[in-house]
Amino acid sequence: MADGVIVSSTLLRARSTARIVSELTGLTLSPADSTFDEWRAPTCVLGRSPAQYPDVYVEWRGRRTADPRSALPGGESLDEFHGRVRRAMATADLLAEAGRPVVVVAHRLLIGAVAAISAGTDDPVAVFDHARHFELRPAKSWTHEKRGTPYVHA
Helix, strand or coil, rough: CCEEHHHCCCHHHHHHHHHHHHHCCEEEECCCHHHHCCCCHHHCCCCCCCCHCCCCHHHHHHCCCCCCCCCCCCCCCHHHHHHHHHHHHHHHHHHHHHCCCCEECHHHHHHHHHHHHHHCCCCCCHHHHHHHCCCCCCEEEEECCCCCEEEEEE
């Protein structure tokens, strides 16, 4: 069997977790890949608590399900997120098809979206809603049933 590989998001906590997993398992750490990053929230909410969210964001959240292609500046639409999650799944599947063990170190929303799509949900709004309610604590994992690929929550 070929050497295993760890793929991760570009976010610091994922890279740190991936390094630790690599050191413990001997799996090769691949370069960070933004395909595995968390959903990109609009810049207007970064560093703010929900009580501080601006009205434009609160209003957009109320209508984003009606138009999953909409996004606020710096943020990612539900359609864009759905497409990126599909690309992340394809990347992990391609690596697994090469006969090597694969570990994905990512984030709760991305892992929850992978779980939803794997279970047969394909509507971007439903996938995002499932991801928002997906329960997975940091440093826990979820395994893709079809491939056996572990997704580790950083």
